Amino acid sequence: MSDEFETVTERVRERVDPDSEERKRLDEVAERLIAQAKAAVTELPVSGDIVQVGSTARGTWTSGDRDIDVFVRFSPDLPREKLETYGLRVGWSVLPDGREEFAEHPYVTGECAGFAVDIVPCYAVESASEIRSAVDRTPFHSEYVTARLDPTLAGEVRLTKGFLKGVGIYGSDLKTKGFSGYLTELLVLEYGSFRSFVETVAQWRLPVDIDPEDHGTRSFNDPLVVIDPTDPERNVAAVCSQTNVSRLIHHTRLFQTDPDTEQFVLDSPDPLSPEKMQQELASRETTPVAVQFDAPDLVDDQLYPQLERSLSGVRGELDRRGFETLRTATFANDSAVLFVECEITERPAIERHEGPPVDAGEHASDFYEKYVDSEAYGPFVDGERYVVERPREFTSARSVLEEAIFSVALGVAVEDVLREGYEVLVGQETAVLADEFGAEFARYFDPKP
Amino acid sequence: MSDEFETVTERVRERVDPDSEERKRLDEVAERLIAQAKAAVTELPVSGDIVQVGSTARGTWTSGDRDIDVFVRFSPDLPREKLETYGLRVGWSVLPDGREEFAEHPYVTGECAGFAVDIVPCYAVESASEIRSAVDRTPFHSEYVTARLDPTLAGEVRLTKGFLKGVGIYGSDLKTKGFSGYLTELLVLEYGSFRSFVETVAQWRLPVDIDPEDHGTRSFNDPLVVIDPTDPERNVAAVCSQTNVSRLIHHTRLFQTDPDTEQFVLDSPDPLSPEKMQQELASRETTPVAVQFDAPDLVDDQLYPQLERSLSGVRGELDRRGFETLRTATFANDSAVLFVECEITERPAIERHEGPPVDAGEHASDFYEKYVDSEAYGPFVDGERYVVERPREFTSARSVLEEAIFSVALGVAVEDVLREGYEVLVGQETAVLADEFGAEFARYFDPKP
Structure with missing residues (x-):
C-alpha cells in the first residue's frame, strides 16, 4: 500500500x-x-x-x-x-x-x-x-480485550472505529445494525492493525467466519460471523446487516485504492427542501406513497425493528397488488413515516385470473359456473385453461394504503398507533415529508454505498 | 343422456x-x-x-x-x-x-x-x-374413409361437423387451427356416433392419443394426437391448437348438460362501434396499443402464421419492457392489426439495475467505476449487491412500438410491410379499428369459451 x-x-x-x-x-x-x-x-x-x-x-x-x-x-x-x-x-x-x-x-x-x-x-x-x-457478559468482554490490547493496538482500534464511523456503520443498535466497539476490537486483534484490517476486509468473500479462540460450537447464517471468545455459542457480529458488511468491503476497497481522510467523516448532506424533493420525484417519474403517523413512544432499539417490519409488510402488499416497489425507507422523529417508492401508480379495473385446465372435470365446470354469469369478462379459454378478467380489488397504490393497511403484517406498536389515525401521502404530496426528514431524503435521493 | x-x-x-x-x-x-x-x-x-x-x-x-x-x-x-x-x-x-x-x-x-x-x-x-x-395423400384418406363409412355414420359425421362449426373450430386452415373434415370422420369412426363423440370428448384428459390402426411410430407433443391410418408418422390433429381442443371439451360438456340447437350455430355478434369500443376501454381502464399496416398480400395460411409470430414478438417486447400485456389479438382485412392490451401505460424515468455482489472483487469494482460518475442514481449497496437506478430506455408502451418494433421477431412479410410504414394507436385512439374490425372486437370484448 x-x-x-x-x-x-x-x-x-x-x-x-x-x-x-x-x-x-x-x-x-x-x-x-x-x-x-x-x-x-x-x-x-x-x-x-x-x-x-x-x-x-x-x-x-x-x-x-x-x-x-x-x-x-x-x-x-x-x-x-x-x-x-x-x-x-x-x-x-x-x-x-x-x-x-x-x-x-x-x-x-x-x-x-x-x-x-x-x-x-x-x-x-x-x-x-x-x-x-x-449485561453480565460485558465484564468478560472487557477483561478479554484488556488482557490483549497494548497501547499500539488500542490506537489501531481507534483508527478502525473512526473508519467505521465515517462509513456510518459504527454501532450495534438496531437502527444502525453495524459494528460494536467489542467487535471492532476483536477484528483489530485478529488482523493486527488498521492497515491489515483494510487489506483483509477489501478481499472478504462473504460469508466470513472468524473464531479467535477456535471454540465455536454452532453455525450461523450471517454474512459475518465472529465467535465471541468468551462464549462459543455467540456471534458477536449477529446484528451486522448484509448491506453494512458489504458497504464495509466497498469502503475498504476504495480506501485501499485512494486513501482519503474524508472517508473518516460521515457524509452529512444538506437537508433536501420540499421543493427540491418535488423536483427529484418529477425527474424520477415514480409514484412514492407514504404513511405518516405519530412516532410510537419506544426506544430506538424497539422502534426501528417495528418500523422495518411494518415497512416490509406494506411493501409486500404493494408488490402483491402490482404496484411494483422500487425502493423503500422508514424514518422517525416526532412523526414516523413508511415511505415506498412505487413504479406503478394505477392498474386497470380488471385483472386476469386463471382457472383450472378445461379438462379438469368438475373442478373446471365449477369454475365456469362460478363466473359465467358474473360481471367478469369471460370465462374464455386460453391454452388449456379457463380464464376470466375480473374486477381488480385495488386499482391504485393509494387505495391499498387507505383500505388494506391492517391486513398486512405490521409491528404491534405501529399497528396500535395507526389505529389512532394516519395520513396517506401519494406522489408530490410526499414532498412535505422533507420538512421533517430533509436530511434523510437528501441521502435517499443521492444514495451512496 | x-x-x-x-x-x-x-x-x-x-x-x-x-x-x-x-x-x-x-x-x-x-x-x-x-x-x-x-x-x-x-x-x-x-x-x-x-x-x-x-x-x-x-x-x-x-x-x-x-x-x-x-x-x-x-x-x-x-x-x-x-x-x-x-x-x-x-x-x-x-x-x-x-x-x-x-x-x-x-x-x-x-x-x-x-x-x-x-x-x-x-x-x-x-x-x-x-x-x-x-395432396398426394388425399386420395388415400378418401379411400380409407369411404370403405368404412356407411350412410348412418356419414350422418353422424355431418352432425359432428355441424357441432364443430357451431364452436367455430371446424377447419384445419392456419387461421382456424381446428378440425379438418378427415379428422372429424376419423373421430366419428373411432367413437361410433355423435352422441358417443360428445360423451367421450367431455371426459378427455389431455393429451389424448388415438391410433385407429395401432401403427403409430412417432410420439407427438400435441394436445390431441390422431395417428393417420394411412401414414403411421403423421398426426392428423397436428394443426389443432391447445385452445381449440380445450374449447371442444368445454362445449361437449356443456352440450351434455344442456343440449341446445344454438350450440350448432356460430355466435356472430353485432359489430362493435368505435363509440362502444371507447366505452369498453374506459371501463376496463387498460392501455391498448395497436400497430396497423397494409395487410401483406398473402393467402390466409401464410398470412396468419406471420401475423401471429409478429404479435408474439411485439407482446414479448412489451412484457420485457414492463408494460404487462393482458390480452392480444390480430386481425386482417384490407389492413392488418396487431392489438395488444397492456396493463401499464407508462413506467418511471428510471429502472433498478442490480450489479454484482460487492465482494466479487474486480467484477464488483468495475461495476462501481462504470456507474459512479454516470447519470444513474447510485451505485448504492442493497444486501450483498451494488445497485443503480439508471435511465429507462422506454417509458411508454407507445415508444416501444414507435422505436423498437424492428428489434423484435416479426414475420418476414410483416416486417417488409412495416418497413413501408405503419401506424401506432394507443388507448382510445385504437377505437377507430372497430370501423374495420367491429365484429372481431365485439368478440374480443365479450370473450366466450
Missing part, C-alpha cells in the same frame, strides 16, 4: 486519539465515580464489586467520546429484584441527578463532569456462558 | 343433412365434371386417372357446402413440371372460366352450376408414406 495510506492515517490519528489532557480528565472522573460506587456498595446489606467497562476502560475510545460505564457486580445468588433495588441504590448514590432507564435491568444514567455515565448492575457469573442477561 | 339430446340432434339433422334434391344435383354435377376430366386426360400424351375426393365424394358434406374436389392422378415417374402442365391443362379444359391458384402445385379452381370446383393434379403413389406432396 502507498505512503499515502500512512500520511492519511497519521492525520486521522491526530483527530481520533485523545490527547493526554483528555485522558487525564477521564481517568480522574472515572476514579472518582468508582470510589463513590464502592462506597455506596459498603452501605448495602450484601457485597458487590465495581468494574469499569467499555471503551473508556480499555483505552479504545476515540477523542470526544464521553461514555463512562460502571458495572456493579453482585453474587449470582442474589434474587433479581434485590439486584435491581441495590443496583439502583448505588446508581442514585453516585448520580443523584441522574435518571432511571431500562435495558435488561433498570439502571441509572446521568452526567458527571461532562461525561455520560451509566451505573449498571449485573451478576458476577463464573463464565460468559452462564450469564443471566446480556 | 337425456331425451333432449335426441330431440335437439334430430332438429339439427334436418338442417345439416342435404335433402335428396341437393344430393341428386351434386351427383349430377360431379359426374359431369369427372367425365369432362377423363376426356381431357385422354388428350394428354400420358395416362392419368380421375378421382373425386373430399366430403362431397364420401357423403359427409353438410347441407349447403358446395365444394367438389377432383384429383388427377399421374404416374410417379412423371417429372414435376410435366405434372403441373398436364394438371393445369385438364383443369382449364374442365373449368374454362376458372383461375389458377397455388398450394403445393398450381391447380385450377372455378365454378360449375353453383358448386366450387378444384381440379388438382397429384401423384398416384403406392402408399401414403411415399407421397411427394401433401
Whole structure:
C-alpha cells in the first residue's frame, strides 16, 4: 500500500486519539465515580464489586467520546429484584441527578463532569456462558480485550472505529445494525492493525467466519460471523446487516485504492427542501406513497425493528397488488413515516385470473359456473385453461394504503398507533415529508454505498 | 343422456343433412365434371386417372357446402413440371372460366352450376408414406374413409361437423387451427356416433392419443394426437391448437348438460362501434396499443402464421419492457392489426439495475467505476449487491412500438410491410379499428369459451 495510506492515517490519528489532557480528565472522573460506587456498595446489606467497562476502560475510545460505564457486580445468588433495588441504590448514590432507564435491568444514567455515565448492575457469573442477561457478559468482554490490547493496538482500534464511523456503520443498535466497539476490537486483534484490517476486509468473500479462540460450537447464517471468545455459542457480529458488511468491503476497497481522510467523516448532506424533493420525484417519474403517523413512544432499539417490519409488510402488499416497489425507507422523529417508492401508480379495473385446465372435470365446470354469469369478462379459454378478467380489488397504490393497511403484517406498536389515525401521502404530496426528514431524503435521493 | 339430446340432434339433422334434391344435383354435377376430366386426360400424351375426393365424394358434406374436389392422378415417374402442365391443362379444359391458384402445385379452381370446383393434379403413389406432396395423400384418406363409412355414420359425421362449426373450430386452415373434415370422420369412426363423440370428448384428459390402426411410430407433443391410418408418422390433429381442443371439451360438456340447437350455430355478434369500443376501454381502464399496416398480400395460411409470430414478438417486447400485456389479438382485412392490451401505460424515468455482489472483487469494482460518475442514481449497496437506478430506455408502451418494433421477431412479410410504414394507436385512439374490425372486437370484448 502507498505512503499515502500512512500520511492519511497519521492525520486521522491526530483527530481520533485523545490527547493526554483528555485522558487525564477521564481517568480522574472515572476514579472518582468508582470510589463513590464502592462506597455506596459498603452501605448495602450484601457485597458487590465495581468494574469499569467499555471503551473508556480499555483505552479504545476515540477523542470526544464521553461514555463512562460502571458495572456493579453482585453474587449470582442474589434474587433479581434485590439486584435491581441495590443496583439502583448505588446508581442514585453516585448520580443523584441522574435518571432511571431500562435495558435488561433498570439502571441509572446521568452526567458527571461532562461525561455520560451509566451505573449498571449485573451478576458476577463464573463464565460468559452462564450469564443471566446480556449485561453480565460485558465484564468478560472487557477483561478479554484488556488482557490483549497494548497501547499500539488500542490506537489501531481507534483508527478502525473512526473508519467505521465515517462509513456510518459504527454501532450495534438496531437502527444502525453495524459494528460494536467489542467487535471492532476483536477484528483489530485478529488482523493486527488498521492497515491489515483494510487489506483483509477489501478481499472478504462473504460469508466470513472468524473464531479467535477456535471454540465455536454452532453455525450461523450471517454474512459475518465472529465467535465471541468468551462464549462459543455467540456471534458477536449477529446484528451486522448484509448491506453494512458489504458497504464495509466497498469502503475498504476504495480506501485501499485512494486513501482519503474524508472517508473518516460521515457524509452529512444538506437537508433536501420540499421543493427540491418535488423536483427529484418529477425527474424520477415514480409514484412514492407514504404513511405518516405519530412516532410510537419506544426506544430506538424497539422502534426501528417495528418500523422495518411494518415497512416490509406494506411493501409486500404493494408488490402483491402490482404496484411494483422500487425502493423503500422508514424514518422517525416526532412523526414516523413508511415511505415506498412505487413504479406503478394505477392498474386497470380488471385483472386476469386463471382457472383450472378445461379438462379438469368438475373442478373446471365449477369454475365456469362460478363466473359465467358474473360481471367478469369471460370465462374464455386460453391454452388449456379457463380464464376470466375480473374486477381488480385495488386499482391504485393509494387505495391499498387507505383500505388494506391492517391486513398486512405490521409491528404491534405501529399497528396500535395507526389505529389512532394516519395520513396517506401519494406522489408530490410526499414532498412535505422533507420538512421533517430533509436530511434523510437528501441521502435517499443521492444514495451512496 | 337425456331425451333432449335426441330431440335437439334430430332438429339439427334436418338442417345439416342435404335433402335428396341437393344430393341428386351434386351427383349430377360431379359426374359431369369427372367425365369432362377423363376426356381431357385422354388428350394428354400420358395416362392419368380421375378421382373425386373430399366430403362431397364420401357423403359427409353438410347441407349447403358446395365444394367438389377432383384429383388427377399421374404416374410417379412423371417429372414435376410435366405434372403441373398436364394438371393445369385438364383443369382449364374442365373449368374454362376458372383461375389458377397455388398450394403445393398450381391447380385450377372455378365454378360449375353453383358448386366450387378444384381440379388438382397429384401423384398416384403406392402408399401414403411415399407421397411427394401433401395432396398426394388425399386420395388415400378418401379411400380409407369411404370403405368404412356407411350412410348412418356419414350422418353422424355431418352432425359432428355441424357441432364443430357451431364452436367455430371446424377447419384445419392456419387461421382456424381446428378440425379438418378427415379428422372429424376419423373421430366419428373411432367413437361410433355423435352422441358417443360428445360423451367421450367431455371426459378427455389431455393429451389424448388415438391410433385407429395401432401403427403409430412417432410420439407427438400435441394436445390431441390422431395417428393417420394411412401414414403411421403423421398426426392428423397436428394443426389443432391447445385452445381449440380445450374449447371442444368445454362445449361437449356443456352440450351434455344442456343440449341446445344454438350450440350448432356460430355466435356472430353485432359489430362493435368505435363509440362502444371507447366505452369498453374506459371501463376496463387498460392501455391498448395497436400497430396497423397494409395487410401483406398473402393467402390466409401464410398470412396468419406471420401475423401471429409478429404479435408474439411485439407482446414479448412489451412484457420485457414492463408494460404487462393482458390480452392480444390480430386481425386482417384490407389492413392488418396487431392489438395488444397492456396493463401499464407508462413506467418511471428510471429502472433498478442490480450489479454484482460487492465482494466479487474486480467484477464488483468495475461495476462501481462504470456507474459512479454516470447519470444513474447510485451505485448504492442493497444486501450483498451494488445497485443503480439508471435511465429507462422506454417509458411508454407507445415508444416501444414507435422505436423498437424492428428489434423484435416479426414475420418476414410483416416486417417488409412495416418497413413501408405503419401506424401506432394507443388507448382510445385504437377505437377507430372497430370501423374495420367491429365484429372481431365485439368478440374480443365479450370473450366466450
